[in-house]
Amino acid sequence: MVRGGLAELVPTPDVALAQHVLAYPSGTVGTHPGPFLSTAASMRVTLHGRGSHGSMPQLSVDPVVLAAMIVVRLQGIVAREVAPDDFAVLTVGRIAAGTKSNIIPDDAVIDLNLRAYDETIRTLLIDAVTRVVKGECAASGSPKEPEFELYGLDKSTQVSRFEESIELVLKAWSGEDIDHDGKHFQVKGTKITPSPVSPELWLGAMSEPGVRRAAKFGLTWCTDPLHNLDVMKHWAGQYRDFGKEFGTEGKQNVVLLRDGWVGDDLDEVERVWWPAIRSEHWFYFSQVPRWVADREPFLQGIEKEEDFLFDNHRKDRLIVGSPQD
Numbered sequence: 031m032v033r034g035g036l037a038e039l040v041p042t043p044d045v046a047l048a049q050h051v052l053a054y055p056s057g058t059v060g061t062h063p064g065p066f067l068s069t070a071a072s073m074r075v076t077l078h079g080r081g082s083h084g085s086m087p088q089l090s091v092d093p094v095v096l097a098a099m100i101v102v103r104l105q106g107i108v109a110r111e112v113a114p115d116d117f118a119v120l121t122v123g124r125i126a127a128g129t130k131s132n133i134i135p136d137d138a139v140i141d142l143n144l145r146a147y148d149e150t151i152r153t154l155l156i157d158a159v160t161r162v163v164k165g166e167c168a169a170s171g172s173p174k175e176p177e178f179e180l181y182g183l184d185k186s187t188q189v190s191r192f193e194e195s196i197e198l199v200l201k202a203w204s205g206e207d208i209d210h211d212g213k214h215f216q217v218k219g220t221k222i223t224p225s226p227v228s229p230e231l232w233l234g235a236m237s238e239p240g241v242r243r244a245a246k247f248g249l250t251w252c253t254d255p256l257h258n259l260d261v262m263k264h265w266a267g268q269y270r271d272f273g274k275e276f277g278t279e280g281k282q283n284v285v286l287l288r289d290g291w292v293g294d295d296l297d298e299v300e301r302v303w304w305p306a307i308r309s310e311h312w313f314y315f316s317q318v319p320r321w322v323a324d325r326e327p328f329l330q331g332i333e334k335e336e337d338f339l340f341d342n343h344r345k346d347r348l349i350v351g352s353p354q355d
Contacts, residue, residue, distance in 0.1 A: 032220045042224050068117065068145040069152050072181055075100075075140045075163055078174035084132035093138035094127045096170045100140065100163055101125070107158045118155060119145040153310040160313075189239075190214065196231070196247055203229045232285060241265050245272035248281030255287040256311055259346040261325045262286065290349035299350045300340045307348070312338050 079093030112118040127138035146152040205225035210217045232252040233244040244251040273279040291303040312335045
């Protein structure tokens with residue numbers, strides 16, 4: 031329709047409204063009190079077993095049975111770990127294993143989707159999935175640890191697809207006709223109408239490749255709330271150096287994110303808020319070992335979430351306390 035000249039036939043609108051998976055009749059306007067569009071995360075879990083012939087199952091660690099047990103066990107997360115008045119959805123949308131009826135395969139893959147209104151519940155779901163999968167793998171005697179991959183994208187093309195997406199967004203925001211024939215996307219003879227006014231694209235990054243990418247495209251670098259200020263200074267220096275390399279110094283900006291909570295005193299902060307933020311931060315630090323490096327020495331030697339202490343973690347990282355603090 032766009033290629034057919036729709037933009038020339040229809041005047042430029044003052045307001046653009048979009049709809050996504052909302053089942054209302056045409057011409058109906060729906061309203062709903064409170065939140066109704068959730069956060070979402072897709073996760074791919076690869077389970078490792080030991081293959082065998084179907085006539086000798088005793089020699090195997092059957093990943094199909096393991097996957098089945100995990101799928102059943104996952105159903106208890108929302109039912110028994112999320113409060114009835116909190117919204118959460120966990121859907122297993124795909125299971126893949128094996129090629130023949132009489133061969134027990136080496137591996138199985140589970141693709142699942144998580145949805146929640148609240149970031150704390152989302153973190154709870156991810157933590158619980160990780161715990162359940164690891165527990166069932168240990169119970170089954172898996173020869174290797176399970177692998178977790180958020181988003182379910184092919185790792186070999188994830189970076190190039192992401193960077194090409196950035197290029198497309200910047201082209202679309204320019205107001206020019208898009209003529210793009212890339213590795214992952216093909217867009218011909220279209221443009222955004224109406225054009226956005228003074229749009230900004232911020233790129234979050236928690237690694238050297240990430241800040242390099244932000245500098246490469248001349249994008250605002252949005253820091254993470256997890257690391258201490260020493261880490262932020264190190265990456266900010268790299269961001270500026272990469273900007274000189276790519277000639278984007280004049281476009282660079284830094285947005286420093288910090289998690290915060292205002293209470294009557296620090297005891298209230300630790301009692302009320304810390305358990306939730308600890309769970310979220312611990313998930314990332316425990317799942318990505320490269321973050322437990324020389325710039326986060328307080329994390330070294332910590333084996334479980336209960337050892338992750340408020341007084342250690344809040345320094346140069348959390349904005350917490352009373353209004354006077």
